[in-house]
Amino acid sequence: MEDSFERDRKARQKRFLDKFWEDSPHALDLLKGHLLIEEVLEEVIASACRLPATMYEAKMNFFNKVKLAQAICGEAIPAWRCAERLNVARNELAHGRNDSVLLEKIDSFIAVTRQGYSDGTWGDDRQHNLEIAVIVVHAALSRVAADRMRA
Template structure:
């Protein structure tokens, strides 16, 4: 078999299988990154400069964590980092020997952070894709709460600006 045939055979093999974990992880990662970007947007007043900074996912995580008033040490940040590490392994190597280890780390942190939730004991027996789905959902709930706090902060800043600069055009929300 020549190189082109080998490449074609691998392509057919990989494309013939739908990996639900990969699907859930990639979409969940994108949704988490969108949430991180929205949070950052609440704290800045000239978003175009942040866009030009071209922050990586990890950079956005660190920046958001630094912006937290009281939530910077919560385990959800560890879960987001573990999901990112798992995504990186899958995104760069389809058949990585590290996949199981990265998934186990996600599962371990998720079980720790969701320990008080009802039904959490059933998650131990759930599929890889289901655990990733639940972990991503957990992170998105956490980030949604943070985003709400950030929106309130932004409104307070706008209100202060109106008080200090009543003669200027209001800053656009």
């Protein structure tokens, strides 16, 4: 007879294998987009630092980097809100357990980006629009970083 510990262990193992091998078409775009946009945020922050290397020791999270970069720039551009929504979607991917909630967060990121930057090549496909949203936000923040570097 199987005890409760053994049943729980088998359930955890099954959940791990199910989640690990689950096809997640949006995961790679979310993770890569989050990482690459975070690098641009760090460029903006570093542009205001006398000792930029020290900034990396601070171990700020993505949300704090968005807010600090926004405070440094003082510009009211849609990319800040878009980056916040991207972070919410990425956090849902990393910590959430409900795929429908993840899709809602992705759709929210796409919607706010599409609202702020209507000139993208938007379509009806979620995957395509996620890729466009990441590209558009990265480009907008890259312009901010470049302007800061020239200043």
